[in-house]
Amino acid sequence: MILAKVVGTVVTTISHAHYKNRRLLVVQPLVTEGENTDEDFIAVDNTHAGIGDTVLINREGNGARQVLKNPDACIISVIVGIVDSVHIASSN
Numbered sequence: 001m002i003l004a005k006v007v008g009t010v011v012t013t014i015s016h017a018h019y020k021n022r023r024l025l026v027v028q029p030l031v032t033e034g035e036n037t038d039e040d041f042i043a044v045d046n047t048h049a050g051i052g053d054t055v056l057i058n059r060e061g062n063g064a065r066q067v068l069k070n071p072d073a074c075i076i077s078v079i080v081g082i083v084d085s086v087h088i089a090s091s092n
Helices: 061-067
Strands: 002-010 024-029 041-045 054-059 077-082
Touching (some): 024 077, 041 054, 054 061, 061 077
Parallel strands (some): 041 077
Antiparallel strands (some): 054 077
């Protein structure tokens, strides 16, 4: 699972059948201070998330296919939740 911020949308005129009628969002992984930021990636929206939302993403193909209830889908990343808040406790 990955925490990320939605930073954009993707609009396609032609796409694979598994992406038909699904929203594609550009997400930026969130990291703690001092960690390297991973590159932005595209995730299928399963929650009605919007730009600026913090989301929880399943970024593993089999899990994504199970969430979408499509065992043959060519989808790797799917947004499975919108996060209201995050609290990280200091380990000191």
